[in-house]
Amino acid sequence: MREAWETAEEGILLFSEGRVRYLNPAAARMLGVDREAVAGAPLLFALRDERLESLATRGGRAEFERGGRVIEVRAYPGRLHLHDRTARVRAERALAEERTVVMHELRTPVAGLLALVEALGTELAPEEEAEIRELILAELGRLARLVEGARWSGTVNPWPIADLKARVDRLLPGARGAVWRTPHRLRLEADGVFQILLNLLDNALKYGQWPVAVVSEAAPGGRLRLEVRDAGPPLPDYDGLFTPGRRDVQAAAHRGSGLGLAIVGRIARGFGGEAYGRRVEEGNAFGVYIPPEGWE
Numbered sequence: 001m002r003e004a005w006e007t008a009e010e011g012i013l014l015f016s017e018g019r020v021r022y023l024n025p026a027a028a029r030m031l032g033v034d035r036e037a038v039a040g041a042p043l044l045f046a047l048r049d050e051r052l053e054s055l056a057t058r059g060g061r062a063e064f065e066r067g068g069r070v071i072e073v074r075a076y077p078g079r080l081h082l083h084d085r086t087a088r089v090r091a092e093r094a095l096a097e098e099r100t101v102v103m104h105e106l107r108t109p110v111a112g113l114l115a116l117v118e119a120l121g122t123e124l125a126p127e128e129e130a131e132i133r134e135l136i137l138a139e140l141g142r143l144a145r146l147v148e149g150a151r152w153s154g155t156v157n158p159w160p161i162a163d164l165k166a167r168v169d170r171l172l173p174g175a176r177g178a179v180w181r182t183p184h185r186l187r188l189e190a191d192g193v194f195q196i197l198l199n200l201l202d203n204a205l206k207y208g209q210w211p212v213a214v215v216s217e218a219a220p221g222g223r224l225r226l227e228v229r230d231a232g233p234p235l236p237d238y239d240g241l242f243t244p245g246r247r248d249v250q251a252a253a254h255r256g257s258g259l260g261l262a263i264v265g266r267i268a269r270g271f272g273g274e275a276y277g278r279r280v281e282e283g284n285a286f287g288v289y290i291p292p293e294g295w296e
Helices: 002-007 025-031 043-047 050-058 086-120 126-147 161-171 190-207 260-270
Strands: 011-016 019-023 060-066 069-076 079-084 179-181 213-218 224-230 274-280 283-290
Touching: 011 025, 019 025, 019 043, 025 069, 025 079, 043 050, 050 060, 050 069, 069 086, 086 126, 126 161, 161 179, 161 190, 161 213, 190 224, 190 260, 190 283, 260 274, 260 283
Parallel strands: 179 213
Antiparallel strands: 011 019, 011 079, 060 069, 069 079, 213 224, 224 283, 274 283
């Protein structure tokens, strides 16, 4: 039996009278101990955790973290079985994060779509009704691609950034007063850029101050800077706000998940760009750098 344990991926530790009698290489690796050093030593010397020592005594199951790994421990009379669940736990966490991100990305567009549907119930000119129906169909298609896991990357025929203004204004009415200074054309999928601007404008409306502007301008290295500016006060940390869950002091009075800017960064990386925040003359600016091949 011990020959099989020596090559097993499962960790095995045998003990009696409170002392270690045997542990295989997998258990030593998971516990981060030297087999020779802990052989015959008190159980606590090998486990280095009073909670695990108590588990060994009473039996049962528990999880603990050691050296960045997540280890499941099952205790039976005289032995412990250890399983490295790090990969599975990370996958579960990634899936949960992805679900949270998708829900966040859906929230603002869905609210806008509800307003459009309500508008269809009012008296509209035929051309206005046709425009609203076309926008609803376009947004439903975009949301379907989002739910299916579409990635915002690739190159397409050049199109003007300014073309997005009407879509943004329809889905985010509060942004209609924003000034657009966007003379450039992009070779990126419009859906991804639209989602970036939707999140940046939503962020500026919630946490920034008027006036608000959407600006595109050439940047060093042949890149294009596409950003949303507002007149808010200086912030202590700009880059840190792109970390999921991080929110600045101005956001303390608002409900939210702190994912908006993190999503912007995720989409930007998908097309080889980079998200950023900076202080400008008129206030704060949050945006993305678009690589040279992505604009003209």
